Amino acid sequence: MGEKFISAERPQTEEGYQYHIACKPGDVARYVLLPGDPDRVPKISSLWDEAREIAFHREYRTHTGKYKGVPISVTSTGIGGPSTAIAVEELAAIGADTFIRVGSTGAIQPGIEIGDLIIAKAAVRLEGTSKQYVRVEYPAVADLEVTMALIEAAENLGVRYHIGITASTDSFYLGQGRPGLNGYFPSFARNILDDLRQARVTNFEMEAATLYTLANIYGLRAGCVCAVFANRITNEFGKAGEKEAALVASEAVKILHEWDEEKERKGKKIWFPGLRG
Numbered sequence: 001m002g003e004k005f006i007s008a009e010r011p012q013t014e015e016g017y018q019y020h021i022a023c024k025p026g027d028v029a030r031y032v033l034l035p036g037d038p039d040r041v042p043k044i045s046s047l048w049d050e051a052r053e054i055a056f057h058r059e060y061r062t063h064t065g066k067y068k069g070v071p072i073s074v075t076s077t078g079i080g081g082p083s084t085a086i087a088v089e090e091l092a093a094i095g096a097d098t099f100i101r102v103g104s105t106g107a108i109q110p111g112i113e114i115g116d117l118i119i120a121k122a123a124v125r126l127e128g129t130s131k132q133y134v135r136v137e138y139p140a141v142a143d144l145e146v147t148m149a150l151i152e153a154a155e156n157l158g159v160r161y162h163i164g165i166t167a168s169t170d171s172f173y174l175g176q177g178r179p180g181l182n183g184y185f186p187s188f189a190r191n192i193l194d195d196l197r198q199a200r201v202t203n204f205e206m207e208a209a210t211l212y213t214l215a216n217i218y219g220l221r222a223g224c225v226c227a228v229f230a231n232r233i234t235n236e237f238g239k240a241g242e243k244e245a246a247l248v249a250s251e252a253v254k255i256l257h258e259w260d261e262e263k264e265r266k267g268k269k270i271w272f273p274g275l276r277g
């Protein structure tokens with residue numbers, strides 16, 4: 001990437017390499033999948049027709065390739081809002097406009113099993129990053145098209161999925177109602193899980209609220225599909241559903257690409273079921 005940056009306000013090199021993600025214009029597709037874990041990047045891109053590693057800098061690992069002929073990228077965000085906001089800022093600056101978080105999550109409602117998928121139609125903003133962008137009353141909502149494409153992909157693939165509201169936290173332990181070290185569990189943390197469950201929140205994870213808030217502010221599209229690793233009702237934990245989430249997200253990109261072409265042909269701003277055919 002080189003070490004000479006042309007601005008402190010928006011650090012990038014003359015070629016347009018972004019300071020954190022180490023990618024430049026042309027390196028990523030308009031559709032970018034966003035797992036938290038850098039190890040998930042090659043697992044996701046191995047499901048595509050072709051892929052190559054573009055960069056791996058800090059927590060940001062990027063692969064670009066094609067899925068069923070459609071240009072697609074994946075960049076890991078690392079854990080939490082701050083690093084996710086940086087990923088969105090820098091990916092959008094080099095041409096990405098559609099994001100799908102491919103995460104893991106903890107389910108807090110009955111009837112959701114380890115390995116099931118949860119598609120988040122909205123996110124409770126329990127993280128801090130989005131609050132540095134806009135007032136707390138602003139909603140963190142998913143894009144309608146991306147969410148519909150995720151649902152269609154999950155249906156086509158025949159996987160078990162749920163649609164819900166995720167709560168995105170800055171803390172995996174206290175913030176998600178888990179006791180800390182040596183049983184540290186203050187009263188404000190003890191009730192969080194039950195309060196959110198009563199409000200029909202489906203799950204906990206740590207990035208969707210930041211992603212949705214920034215996407216709406218900037219006029220980008222974002223959605224989220226997560227594999228359930230933790231069942232907070234039965235106290236089970238298992239790393240299942242990762243491949244299914246990656247397939248659903250990749251397939252959703254193919255669907256979105258078709259819908260985007262259909263919109264273009266018909267001069268429409270948004271895809272809706274009646275447009276089909």
Ligand SMILES: O=P(O)(O)O[C@H]1O[C@H](CO)[C@@H](O)[C@H]1O
Binds near residue numbers: 079103172205
């Ligand atoms: O598996 P990823 O995508 O990292 O997502 C979840 O896993 C991490 C916590 O274990 C947090 O990033 C949370 O959101």
Ligand SMILES: O=c1cc[nH]c(=O)[nH]1
Binds near residue numbers: 105107229
């Ligand atoms: O319980 C969980 C599992 C995965 N990711 C989270 O943030 N929480």
